Amino acid sequence: MTDLATTGTDLPRLRELNSLSIVRALRNQPPSTVTELSQRTGLSRPAVDVIAQGLVADGWAVVLEPGANSAVGRPARRYQFRATAGHVLGIDVGVHKILALLCDLDGNIVQTVRQSVAADAPPADRLAELDKVVSDCLAAAAMTPSDIWAVTVAVTGAVDATGRTSFFTPLPGWKSVNLTGHLSHRFACPVVVENDCKLAAVAEQWKGAASDANDIVYLLAGMRTGAGLILDGVLRRGFGGAAGEIGALKHVRWLNAPEHLQNCPGVPDTVSADDAAAWVFTAARDGDKAARLAVSRYVKDLAVGAAALVLTLDPQVVVLGGGYSRSADLILDPLRHELQRLCLRMPEVRASTLGADSVALGALKLSLNEVDDRLFSAGLSAPVAPRRN
Numbered sequence: 001m002t003d004l005a006t007t008g009t010d011l012p013r014l015r016e017l018n019s020l021s022i023v024r025a026l027r028n029q030p031p032s033t034v035t036e037l038s039q040r041t042g043l044s045r046p047a048v049d050v051i052a053q054g055l056v057a058d059g060w061a062v063v064l065e066p067g068a069n070s071a072v073g074r075p076a077r078r079y080q081f082r083a084t085a086g087h088v089l090g091i092d093v094g095v096h097k098i099l100a101l102l103c104d105l106d107g108n109i110v111q112t113v114r115q116s117v118a119a120d121a122p123p124a125d126r127l128a129e130l131d132k133v134v135s136d137c138l139a140a141a142a143m144t145p146s147d148i149w150a151v152t153v154a155v156t157g158a159v160d161a162t163g164r165t166s167f168f169t170p171l172p173g174w175k176s177v178n179l180t181g182h183l184s185h186r187f188a189c190p191v192v193v194e195n196d197c198k199l200a201a202v203a204e205q206w207k208g209a210a211s212d213a214n215d216i217v218y219l220l221a222g223m224r225t226g227a228g229l230i231l232d233g234v235l236r237r238g239f240g241g242a243a244g245e246i247g248a249l250k251h252v253r254w255l256n257a258p259e260h261l262q263n264c265p266g267v268p269d270t271v272s273a274d275d276a277a278a279w280v281f282t283a284a285r286d287g288d289k290a291a292r293l294a295v296s297r298y299v300k301d302l303a304v305g306a307a308a309l310v311l312t313l314d315p316q317v318v319v320l321g322g323g324y325s326r327s328a329d330l331i332l333d334p335l336r337h338e339l340q341r342l343c344l345r346m347p348e349v350r351a352s353t354l355g356a357d358s359v360a361l362g363a364l365k366l367s368l369n370e371v372d373d374r375l376f377s378a379g380l381s382a383p384v385a386p387r388r389n
Contacts, residue, residue, distance in 0.1 A: 015051075018043060020376060022051050023060055023081065028106070031064050031078035052079045059085055083108060086149040087141070088371060090363030091134070092196065093155050093179075095119050095170055095223075096274075098130050099360045100137040102148075107206075107368060113137040119274075123173045127182060134186070145187050150367035153179055154196040154359045156224070158242040163193035167242060170224060190370055196220070197244060199362030200352075201228030202235055204319045206365045208358065209350040213317040217309045217347070221302060221331070222323035223274065225254040227309060246305050257301035264294035281327040295330050302331075303338030310343045321352035328352075 018041075025040040026032060032040070038048045055061040056079070064078040083106035092099040096119055102111040113136045117129045138144060157169030163180040165171070183191045201218035204210045210218075210230075218228040227244040229236040236243045247254030261277040266288065271279050283291035306318060320328055320335065328351035336349045352358055 018047065019051050019055060019060075022048065022055060024376065026055075026061060026079060026081035029081075031080040033076040033078055035076065037079065055079070081106070086371065087143065087147055088150045088364060088367035089134070089137070089148055089152070090360045090365070090367055091130070091151070091153045092199075092360040092363060093126065093130060093153060093171075094196070094359070095156060097356075098126075098133045099357065100133045101357070101360045101364050102137050102141055102143075103364050103368075105149075105368065105371065107364065109364075111137050111141040113140065120172055123171075123177050126171065126174075127177070131186075134183075148187055149189050150192070150370040151183060151187050151189060152192045152194060152199070152363040152366040152370070153183065154194055154199045154363045155179065156196050158240075158245050159193055159195045160241050163191075167245075168248075190374075192366060192370060194363070194366060195226075195228070195241070196359045197226040197228040198235055198237065199228070199366060200321050200354075200358040201230050201319070201362065202365050203354055203358045203362035204321065204352060205230055205233070207361060208354045209319050209352055210317045213315075215313065215315040216317050216319060217306070217313060217315045218319045218321055219302070219306055220322040221320055221325060223258055223277075225257055225302065225305070225322075227305070229309070229313065231313060231315075244309070246308055252305040252308060253301040254305045257298055260294045260297040260301065265290045277324060281324075281330055284330055296334060299331055299334040300338060303335055303342065306335070307339055307342035310339060310345075310347055314345060315347050318347050318349045319352055320349065321354075321358055323356075325352045326355075 021041045021043065022037055025037050034045055034048045034052060037052065038045045041048065052061060056063050060082055061079050062082050064080055066077065083104040086105050087102055090101045097114060097116055099114045101109055103109045113133050115129055115133050117126055155165055155169065155174070156171060157165035158167045160166045164178065165174055169175060179193050180191050197218060197220045200220060201216055204218055205213065205216055210216045214230070214233040216230040220226040225247050227246060229244045246252055258277065261280045262273050264276065264280045266283065267276050267279055280291045280294050284295045310318065320331060324331065332349055332351060339349065340346050354361060
């Protein structure tokens with residue numbers, strides 16, 4: 001990296017590039033001295049000293065003064081990226097709930113709001129609940145929409161280039177909803193809408209069971225079945241946003257797989273369809289033969305689509321997520337057995353560690369990626385100005 005003293009070039013742009021270099025060197029690192037930043041960036045110590053002080057003045061960094069018990073001599077000041085300079089939102093608009101997570105630029109969650117919603121709620125009611133959740137989340141964090149630098153919303157169903165679920169969705173009437181347009185009336189920052197399975201896969205690579213892998217198949221196992229794909233560390237959407245929607249092929253048997261649990265003999269009439277699977281898993285643990293057979297049949301159907309994805313993509317890890325992952329003790333071993341029987345090379349099969357927050361966490365990560373893309377492609381003058389606390 002060229003120092004500020006270089007002549008014959010655009011000095012304001014050069015200063016900005018050098019500042020970005022220092023911001024990169026501070027991100028996701030412990031507090032660093034001028035010498036450490038110089039070594040990390042290739043800039044001279046005098047240049048780093050000037051730039052770091054400027055970043056502090058502009059709100060991008062904070063300086064940590066040496067403590068009273070520092071070693072003999074003049075101890076060096078350390079600089080730290082100011083993660084609270086901005087915040088992002090990740091929202092999960094599900095069939096039964098709406099969950100909003102708000103975090104700073106280091107991914108530290110500072111506010112969580114969760115609200116139940118009826119599965120058959122019409123679009124207007126679901127949007128009203130969404131608006132309330134967002135308002136409550138911002139109010140609890142003492143923020144306004146202008147304090148948010150990026151918003152990502154997860155929805156069920158494949159998401160096309162317009163942010164709509166034009167192919168299919170279990171949310172009543174949701175195909176007609178322009179969610180990006182709805183939220184853009186409130187937020188001036190970018191608003192991204194993405195499929196929930198894909199975002200859950202992102203979360204598992206970021207903070208979950210697949211943090212050590214770059215090639216991942218995420219299986220959403222629950223009342224519906226879906227998949228999210230990460231290859232070479234990159235989320236794969238496909239040309240029209242429908243990558244991973246292998247369950248649309250009836251021969252794969254994902255569409256009807258949950259019926260093995262819902263229609264298991266012995267499920268009491270007082271147990272709703274939504275709770276039938278939980279009853280069956282509990283009964284299977286207690287040794288109920290019908291329940292164990294239902295679980296076995298469910299896993300066999302789940303494995304057909306999973307094997308097709310494994311054979312096509314050859315992932316390092318298959319992650320079992322979704323509501324049924326809470327019963328991974330009953331699913332993982334038979335799923336491994338089926339995949340071993342069907343696949344040429346056996347990937348690792350792991351259970352999700354993120355629970356019901358996985359989709360919203362993936363939305364947060366996509367929002368953080370959006371901020372980084374704008375920050376480091378457009379420069380510090382991009383429309384993501386730091387917020388003063």
